[in-house]
Amino acid sequence: MTKSRSGLAAAFPAATELHDPLLEVVDLATSFQTPRGLVRAVDGVSLTLARSRTLGVVGETGSGKTVLIRSIMGLLPRHGVQRSGKVIFAGRDLGALGERDLRRVWGTEMAMVFQDPMTALNPVVRIGRQLTESLRLRAGLDRKAAIETAVALLESVGIASPRERLRSYPHELSGGMRQRVMIAIALACGPKLLLADEPTTGLDVTVQAQVLDVLGTQQAERSMAMILVTHDLGVVATRADSIAVMYAGRVVESASTAVIFDSAKMPYTEALMRSIPRLDAPPGARLAAIPGRPPDLTTVPTGCAFAPRCAYVTERCIHETPPLTESAPGHYHACWNPVGSPEGEQAFSTNLAKGVMAAVEIAQREVRK
Amino acid sequence: MLSYLAKRLVQLAAVVFVISVLAFLLVHLLPGDPSVTILGPFDTPTARAEILRQLGLDKPLPQQYLTWAGNVLHGNLGRSFLTKQSVAHAIAEAFPIDLELVIVSQVIAFALALPLALVASRRPNRAFDRLAGTATFGLLSIPAFILAVILALVLAVEIHAFPATGFTSLTTSPVQNLRSIVLPSLALTAGSIAVYFRLLRSDLISTLQEDYITMARSKGLSDRYILLRHALRPSSFSLLASAGINIGSLLTGAFVVEYLFQLPGIGYQIVESISARDYLMVQGMALVVAVAYVVVNFAVDFLIVLLDPRIRRA
Known part of the structure; x- marks a missing residue:
């Protein structure tokens, strides 16, 4: 806000502000000191959010969604926490502020809806x-x-x-x-930004829809931006402008909502989507659960964190961490063998032919070594 | 809320009834009957029967109880066989001393424990918390009678700030009264401070982990406001419950301190009466103390209901 602006921009601050993102998060990382060691709950997340837009943050329990939005706000325990990275909100870097200064932003400029009322x-x-x-x-x-x-x-x-x-x-x-x-x-x-942490998880399905509608209406009326955190892709499908999928403290895929649902690149996103019940599925069809559980964040494995549960896994995934790359404008993903790519198809059919989770086999080999 | 109170009142009445029966039986269960005390060397079977008849002790127990309870309700607790003093009168003299002792010691205890716990809970296991924890633990481990002697030695004998023994009633001289009550109150308060500090501190620490505290922080409220307006109330329930029990037991448990400072309180009188086998005195005082105990705890329960709306439905 205190940045010097050109004369024209100073005369029309609203016009220029509309083009700036409201929120820009750069390489945000948060770790907790626990008796079992350092837990890297959020591990280098970057994202941007424009004014009055909605970003859906999706992931399983323990993927770091809650810690991510609390880190954006700076609303973390006072002791045993390390936070790094930038959180630029309406032109100010909140990452550099202490709690005393953050308190002026809390409630009035950004507010949080908690999971369990x-x-x-x-x-x-x-x-x-x-x-x-x-x-x-x-x-x-x-x-x-x-x-x-x-x-x-x-x-x-x-x-x-x-x-x-x-x-x-x-x-x-x-x-x-x-x-x-x-x-x-x-x-x-x-507030200009509302951080909603699984606001409907504890509610009946019919009430869920009502509460989400209330959020949507209020957001539109107040032209407020919102980050909607959920483990349920179905919740954000019609309500978010863009989606960031989180796994083990990182964003593994992000794009506009339409792109995520049309052409997800990341096997984890695909797996999440297949776990949503569909009306057009044949009666009695089984939901595809994702095998295994998210990794323990105290021991950060080398390679892709999703590899042990992935149907597209190859040797490379175990040893090298895939970077978050932009495959199409605005579509980022972190995968060596993306869904729909030649590498992905090959990896998938090889794993299918073997009949076992390739990851299990590769892991067993590692142990024998 | 009202129905809850009504239920508790019925409970209270039942408890008071049981207490009165026990107080009544107490004396009958003790070995040696009052005629022995009264007659002393003039003990003959006919004289004894005559005494028992005069006192109504030859009647069946339920009838004796009803007569006694009726008198009690009229404020007549009988007369001591030994001193011929009215029991009710003796209690009216002794009880205010205990009341004053308890009130002053509890005011001191809360005035010290509350701020200590509020400050300590903000940074658990840091320097202040550890210091306060150790200091209060030290207070807890010193028996009241030792602390009383130390206090008397230092504050009364050495610097003459307070009288070492004796009691001046409130009506005679309020200032002297307060001076005579300060040392015994301090001796009694030590244990309370430690217990209250520890209970409130640990409840505050766990309350401060609650979601609704994080929520209050997210509204941008100050730490002090959150501590006083959001954390203190839900953290005070076990403190209040223990204060109720503590106050009740201080009413009689102050005996040692009363003895050391020569304060003629209830505890002091009960012990004197027991050794003199002054059975009506013991009975009356036991009854009053027990009823006071029940009333204090009822008041505490009521306070907790006021503070915690979730209980009102129960």
């Missing part, structure tokens, strides 16, 4: 105070104005008789209502 709302504090405290302390409203704003917020996220609800405690609300309250709290001070 039961544990993320204070059980012994009324909804009203949880909602009005940031309005009063951060936005500087007086008591009356804060209450009126809170009522309007609750109404806008679809809560019936909002004025009475202000006096409720979290345990008196249903799961869907709690998540709506949480969204209202996050929206309270009008």
Whole structure:
């Protein structure tokens, strides 16, 4: 914000800002000091997000999605954490700020919706105070104005008789209502960026859709950017402009949503997609589960982290880490044998012919050595 | 909320009834009956029967209980056989001393333990936390009677800041009263400080790991605000529960300290009465102490319900 600008840009700051990305993350890495060693939860992630756009971050449990968005915000435990890389938000590098300065950005410019509204709302504090405290302390409203704003917020996220609800405690609300309250709290001070961490995971399917619709409507009305984290590609399919697929703390593929669904290059993305139930699948068709589990992030293996579970694996994947490369404009992937490429087809048919997971065989050979 | 309170009140009444039966039986279960004490060397079977008849002790137990309970409800706890003093009167003299002792010692304990725990929990296992932990553990391991002697030696005998023994009532001189109560209160408070500090500190540390604290941080609220407005309340339940039990046991457990400082409190009087086999005195005081214990814990439960809305549904 303090950068010197040309006279024209200074006269029309909004016009130039529209072309700058709102958020630019460069080589962000976060590790935790644990008794078992250093856990590299986020390992060199770069991404950009334009104003009022939605980025879907997809990956399995333990792939580093939550840590990624908390690292973007800087909302990490105070001790035993190492964070590096740049987080340029509206022209400022948040990576260089301490918590005291970050606090000015939190809530008012970027806000977070947490995964589990039961544990993320204070059980012994009324909804009203949880909602009005940031309005009063951060936005500087007086008591009356804060209450009126809170009522309007609750109404806008679809809560019936909002004025009475202000006096409720979290345990008196249903799961869907709690998540709506949480969204209202996050929206309270009008953030430019909303970080939603699996906002629908704990909810019934019908409620999930409602909550996602509330998020979508609010986002459009406020022209707010959003990072929507989920383990479910189905959730982001219609709601995200672009998607970043994470595995073992890295982005392994990213592109616009249409490209991801049409021509995913990364075998992991393909596997995730095949695990979504489809209406047009024949009755009784099995869902393709991904064999194995994500790697332990304390021991970073050489090569591609997905190799042990991959149907396209070759010798090279075990020994060399594939870099994130741009295969088409705006489409990045990190794979030696991408889906749909000649290398990929060959690797897949070779592995299929062997009848066993090639990775298992290669690993056994490694052990025998 | 109201139905919860009503339920608790019924429970309270039941507990008080059981206590009264036990207090009543207490004396009958002890070896040696009061006639022995009263008659002393003039003990003859006819004199003894006459005494028992006069005291109503020849009637069946349930009838005796009803008579006694009826009197108790009218504030009549009987008269000591030895001193001919009214038991109710003796209690009215002794009990305020304990009350004052407990209140002053608990105010000191909370005033020290609360800020210590709040500061220590922000940086667990760092210098301040370790120092406070060691210091309070030291206090916990010193028995009250040793601490009392040390306090009396240093603050009363050496620098004459407080009287070493004796009690001045609040009505005689409020200042002297406070001075006479400070040393015994300090001796009693040591253990409470340590327990309260430890309970609140560990609950605060675990509360500060909760999602809703991270959520509060994400709103950009200050550390102090989060600590006081979001973390303290949900961390205070085990502290309050233990304070209830602690206060109850201090009412009688203050005996040693009362003895050392020559304060004629309830604990002191009970022990005197037991050794003199002054059975109505023991009975009345035991009853009052037990009821006080129950009432304190009821008050604490009520406070916890006020602080934790989740319990109200139960």
